[in-house]
Amino acid sequence: MSKLFAYERRTKISEYLNEHQRATVRELCHLLNVTPATLRADLDFLVSEGHIERTHGGAMMKANGRTEYKFATRQLINSDQKISIANEAVKMIYPGQCILLDSSSTIFELAKILARMSIQATVITNGIYSAMELSNNKLLTVVLIGGVVQSGSPVIEGKFGSSILCQFDIDTMFTSATGFTYEDGLTDFNVYEVDLKKLMAKFSRNVVALLDSSKMGKSSNNTFVSAKQIDTIITDQSLEQPLMEKLLNDKVNVIVAK
Incomplete structure (x- = not known):
């Protein structure tokens, strides 16, 4: 080595x-x-x-x-898989769309790709780093959800600024999670961020989950989206057959990034 x-x-x-x-x-x-x-x-x-x-x-x-890793540490974990997944996810973004991005490190990889694209779109996010990255692209209208910023965290928490969500016609929410199981859906640790993610999903026509294989089969204590609420899962490895059958039965599209 x-x-x-x-x-x-x-x-x-x-x-x-x-x-x-x-x-x-x-x-x-x-x-x-x-x-x-x-x-x-x-x-x-x-x-x-x-x-x-x-x-x-x-x-x-x-x-x-x-x-709970600091954001910089989370960026390094499974970074190649996150980038591959983000490259698949960006194919689902079209000119004129209004999309939601959560504050996860996986979604930040998507934001970095989107910031380099020649595309007009509206992006709403609670991720401070994502908002800063996207603001470099003059074609994008970037909306940062208001709320509480914890010490050392690039994440806006709480529902203080969530009223802004009802003012937009949101096409798709791109999100990640601490873990995913069919029984618990998408789960996370932070109860305040989970509350906001629930609202983000509620106001979105589609929910796209970006989940590297390390998230599969793991569950935290707070569910923000059930398995049946997900429209598309993008991951880096084929799912186990029993899980795949349940998702297909619920009409959840599964994409395996190359």
């Missing part, structure tokens, strides 16, 4: 612990091909960011099962 930068190592540690829940220093040193001293420095950083907990001889996910 070639030498990794610090942020690449920490992303791999986060992904490994997300999958395995816990690991020893020896396991992670072998995974990253680094010394224990380097590994401990990476673990200390992730602890300071609130991502993980240290254990005797290793590390584990937070005891409550909740891992």
Whole structure:
């Protein structure tokens, strides 16, 4: 393995612990091909960011099962898959449309692509980074939903500015989630953002979910869109047959990004 930068190592540690829940220093040193001293420095950083907990001889996910990464960290996780999915999603945007973008890191990849396109459209979002990126395209009318900004977060939360949604004829909402199961639908941790996402879905004719394969089969504690409310799912791997059959029965279109 070639030498990794610090942020690449920490992303791999986060992904490994997300999958395995816990690991020893020896396991992670072998995974990253680094010394224990380097590994401990990476673990200390992730602890300071609130991502993980240290254990005797290793590390584990937070005891409550909740891992909310800072936005910059979330951008790095499964970034290739997110970009491929976003490239498929942008094919669904046409001139003259009014669309909604949530504040997820996957949707931010879609915003970056859209910002470079020669297309006239109206984009409503609660993602500060997405709004800033899209504002560079003079052909786009960008509407930022008002609300509460938490410290260190590029996300607008709450329903304070949601009244603006009823003033637009919204074609499609593009959204992602912490997890997706057929039983629970699209779920997320943040109850305040979930409340806003419910309203965003309510005012949209179509809901398109951009979900990399790591989100499949996982569920958080707050549902904002049921499986039957979704019009299209774009993902990076074929879905398991039982899930695929249920979605097709509900007339949910599934696209696998190349």
